[in-house]
Amino acid sequence: MEMLQLFKRLLILKTKAFVSVQIPYGTGIKIYITYRKEVTNMFPFSYYTPTKILFGRHTENQIGDLVQKTCCKKVLIHYGSGSVLRSGLLDRIQSSLHEKEISYVTLGGVVPNPRLSLVYKGIELCKKEQVDFILAVGGGSVIDSAKAIGYGIANEGDVWDFYDHTRQAAACLPIGVVLTIAAAGSEMSNSSVITKEEGMIKRGYNNDICRPVFAVMNPELTITLPAYQTACGCTDILMHTMERYFTNGGNMELTDAIAEGLMRTVMKNALILRDDPQNYDARAEVMWAGSLSHNGLTGCGNDGGDFATHGLEHELGGMFDVAHGAGLAAVWGSWARYVKNDCLHRFYRFAVQVMGIEDTGSENETAFRGIEAMEDFYRSIHMPTNLKELGIEPTDEQLKTMAHMCSIAAGGSKGSAKKLVEKDMLEIYRMAAGVC
Ligand code: NZQ
Ligand code: ZN
Numbered sequence: 001m002e003m004l005q006l007f008k009r010l011l012i013l014k015t016k017a018f019v020s021v022q023i024p025y026g027t028g029i030k031i032y033i034t035y036r037k038e039v040t041n042m043f044p045f046s047y048y049t050p051t052k053i054l055f056g057r058h059t060e061n062q063i064g065d066l067v068q069k070t071c072c073k074k075v076l077i078h079y080g081s082g083s084v085l086r087s088g089l090l091d092r093i094q095s096s097l098h099e100k101e102i103s104y105v106t107l108g109g110v111v112p113n114p115r116l117s118l119v120y121k122g123i124e125l126c127k128k129e130q131v132d133f134i135l136a137v138g139g140g141s142v143i144d145s146a147k148a149i150g151y152g153i154a155n156e157g158d159v160w161d162f163y164d165h166t167r168q169a170a171a172c173l174p175i176g177v178v179l180t181i182a183a184a185g186s187e188m189s190n191s192s193v194i195t196k197e198e199g200m201i202k203r204g205y206n207n208d209i210c211r212p213v214f215a216v217m218n219p220e221l222t223i224t225l226p227a228y229q230t231a232c233g234c235t236d237i238l239m240h241t242m243e244r245y246f247t248n249g250g251n252m253e254l255t256d257a258i259a260e261g262l263m264r265t266v267m268k269n270a271l272i273l274r275d276d277p278q279n280y281d282a283r284a285e286v287m288w289a290g291s292l293s294h295n296g297l298t299g300c301g302n303d304g305g306d307f308a309t310h311g312l313e314h315e316l317g318g319m320f321d322v323a324h325g326a327g328l329a330a331v332w333g334s335w336a337r338y339v340k341n342d343c344l345h346r347f348y349r350f351a352v353q354v355m356g357i358e359d360t361g362s363e364n365e366t367a368f369r370g371i372e373a374m375e376d377f378y379r380s381i382h383m384p385t386n387l388k389e390l391g392i393e394p395t396d397e398q399l400k401t402m403a404h405m406c407s408i409a410a411g412g413s414k415g416s417a418k419k420l421v422e423k424d425m426l427e428i429y430r431m432a433a434g435v436c
Contacts, residue, residue, distance in 0.1 A: 049211070057218055060178050064098075072174070080111070081109065112323060135175075147192035150175055188295035230274075232326050234273070234325070236324055237289050251302055269285040306417045310328070311410050316331070329385060330384040331428065331429070332385075400426060
């Protein structure tokens with residue numbers, strides 16, 4: 001066995017730049033040798049971040065100024081299920097608009113996994129009131145709902161067509177954001193995710209034209225978050241970079257360094273917030289990481305990322321209405337184990353550079369320990385690592401339905417670490433459910 005380890009180390013050392021050699025072996029007589037090219041060449045990319053950021057304490061008081069500069073005539077203030085009323089934030093925003101004599105209407109009631117029916121209601125209201133600017137005050141759900149309303153006003157026909165991917169939007173009303181939770185990254189992203197109640201179908205639509213004009217980010221506003229939402233947010237932020245990190249298509253040293261630094265920063269500060277939720281600096285680190293994690297920065301030069309874990313979660317969110325971050329944590333470990341061997345060098349690098357695992361001399365073993373360490377981290381911030389811990393116990397029929405829906409949403413297959421088709425998705429759901 002020692003000779004084999006030595007042989008393997010030498011091969012890895014000698015061929016690191018071009019070829020990574022793996023020799024998985026068990027206790028039996030079979031020895032498998034697999035060769036995998038390590039992809040180091042960057043891909044061409046476009047990076048578009050038109051969103052103006054105002055970051056820091058009391059920045060929400062400048063909202064009147066910011067909106068005035070857009071030269072809009074009437075604003076829709078869109079918000080969620082009550083946190084902005086309880087915190088007094090909505091009052092402050094309204095005062096700031098009053099000061100600048102900007103007229104507005106309001107529409108609250110957005111729920112996590114935002115619903116299409118409220119989007120339709122918002123479109124109708126905005127058309128009636130001749131709204132030409134939408135101010136989202138809240139988190140990813142509110143921002144995504146605002147983006148969908150923006151599409152609905154600026155384009156003819158049913159807005160769901162865009163989420164159903166049967167046509168493209170030509171325009172979107174300008175969106176501004178006052179962010180109250182660090183999580184989805186929608187304040188700078190090109191994405192919007194909406195759930196259609198009929199069939200509880202959760203679908204995302206990406207288009208640069210929905211990227212917000214500005215985002216106001218005061219980390220203090222996130223101090224009122226329940227601990228569970230803070231942890232869900234940190235998980236989602238990590239996942240947005242992990243989705244871009246575990247790829248087999250093009251990598252850049254600089255992008256990797258940013259991604260690894262971001263992930264280490266989020267984990268460090270998530271633990272600080274677990275013990276000290278009032279910590280402003282930790283809130284600030286996590287909030288800025290949330291935006292950078294999903295504005296494209298941590299994917300520059302690769303093939304667009306994996307995003308299979310997100311695809312798998314969207315079906316869980318649609319069918320069981322779970323919190324997005326918790327759903328991601330519940331399937332990530334199963335996904336990682338399933339795809340590891342197809343993206344081994346990236347998992348190895350993740351283990352060493354992000355999770356601080358010592359190189360065991362075996363790329364495979366080190367990579368595996370990295371996955372375990374990530375799951376330990378999730379547990380430490382009270383995130384689930386399987387479906388049972390997430391609080392759901394889907395039947396096998398439900399798992400099959402989700403795998404089927406997930407593959408349809410992906411247009412057949414999804415992933416870069418490993419291209420997954422329906423049967424792979426089902427396998428991962430079953431692993432997460434603990435039935436295989
Ligand atoms: O509705 P309120 O009362 O505000 O309560 C919210 C909600 O219950 C609460 N909350 C937010 N800020 C708070 C607060 N409670 C107290 N104090 C505050 N300061 O937190 C709960 C969760 O809010 P939500 O907006 O749902 O969270 P998040 O930002 O995680 O958004 C999740 C949604 O974004 C989608 C997810 O799928 C999910 O639907 N995503 C959107 C993306 C995008 N557009 O780029 C990318 C993501 O991957 C994600 O898919
Ligand atoms: Zn996400």
